[in-house]
Amino acid sequence: MARRSHRRYADPHPELDVSSVLRGRARSEGRADGSRWSVRPVAGSDKVYRCPGCEQQIQPGVGHVVVWSDDHLFGEEAALDDRRHWHRSCWQARDRRGPR
Numbered sequence: 001m002a003r004r005s006h007r008r009y010a011d012p013h014p015e016l017d018v019s020s021v022l023r024g025r026a027r028s029e030g031r032a033d034g035s036r037w038s039v040r041p042v043a044g045s046d047k048v049y050r051c052p053g054c055e056q057q058i059q060p061g062v063g064h065v066v067v068w069s070d071d072h073l074f075g076e077e078a079a080l081d082d083r084r085h086w087h088r089s090c091w092q093a094r095d096r097r098g099p100r
Contacts, residue, residue, distance in 0.1 A: 028070055032095045036070035038079075039091065053090025065091050 044061040072079030
């Protein structure tokens with residue numbers, strides 16, 4: 001069965017943001033405490049990062065997520081400056097684990 005589009009025939013096609021497709025689009029997630037976070041998947045990087053969930057290193061080339069606060073006290077730019085790289089599994093388990 002073919003998927004039907006809700007776009008009217010005469011309407012222009014939406015603009016494709018190629019760079020966001022290539023780097024992964026950020027999604028917004030909520031936590032149990034009510035805070036909101038932007039989460040962007042990363043296929044891998046050239047650097048080593050330390051995951052705040054397990055305190056272990058994320059090696060170059062390993063897929064992970066980059067996370068920043070949607071409601072940072074000092075605004076969007078400060079939130080991006082405070083972003084952190086997490087193992088995917090550590091990010092998913094963050095509400096089940098105690099603080100490190």
